[in-house]
Amino acid sequence: MIQLEQANVLTEDSESLMREMEMELQRTLKKVMKKVVVGTAAVSELRKSLRLVGMDGGGLAMLVVS
Helix, strand or coil: CHHHHHHHHHHHHHHHHHHHHHHHHHHHHHHHHHHHHHHHHHHHHHHHHHHHCCCCHHHHHHHHHC
16 A cells, blocks of 8 residues: 555656646747747848848848858
8 A cells, every 4th residue: 555655656746747847848948939939030120121222132141151
């Protein structure tokens, strides 16, 4: 009986740890996705600005490389 109780405690601890790890992963994913969205918006704005000054996509590639 004691072994069964100990196994239940270990199972509960493992489940709790897994839930916490999943929540942490979700928080990390949310942060990364926000950065992707911000980066995508920044690239879009940069492209708009470059078009206004007459640079095309090739100019953007040269700008990024240099």
